[in-house]
Amino acid sequence: MDADVRAAVLGFYTLAYHEYRDGEMDAVTARALKVKALKRIPSILLGQLAVASNWQGRKLGPMLLDHALRRSLMIACNLGGVAVVTDPIDDEAASFYRKFGFEQLPESVRMLLATKTLCALYPSIVEAARKEQLSG
Numbered sequence: 001m002d003a004d005v006r007a008a009v010l011g012f013y014t015l016a017y018h019e020y021r022d023g024e025m026d027a028v029t030a031r032a033l034k035v036k037a038l039k040r041i042p043s044i045l046l047g048q049l050a051v052a053s054n055w056q057g058r059k060l061g062p063m064l065l066d067h068a069l070r071r072s073l074m075i076a077c078n079l080g081g082v083a084v085v086t087d088p089i090d091d092e093a094a095s096f097y098r099k100f101g102f103e104q105l106p107e108s109v110r111m112l113l114a115t116k117t118l119c120a121l122y123p124s125i126v127e128a129a130r131k132e133q134l135s136g
Helices: 003-007 027-032 060-079 091-098 115-121 123-135
Strands: 011-021 040-051 083-086 111-114
Touching (some): 011 060, 060 115, 111 115, 115 123
Parallel strands (some): 040 083
Antiparallel strands (some): 011 040
């Protein structure tokens, strides 16, 4: 790999802690996540995920998303969070997220992936978080 590639930004993502306030989340989704009675619903916002245009189609997007979801689960295990949410920029991005289990919220462009789904995908992260909490 040459020096230009090693120094280039090939892709990135951003995560931010997010919360829905009472009434912002539709009732069906709130019931499915078992958070209907909460006044504040904690989640993690996947704010951006992008791959350099000359590197698209080389599986960097799925690798970045996998990393972002693993980090999101670590955050959820430590701080709380019932879902990862994102606002895809267009239909192509929404299709990408759908392939990884994200579901579109009713009457919204926002998409959501429940933390319980991440727990099933990455049980070793959940186990490591439990061990850390027990030892701390």
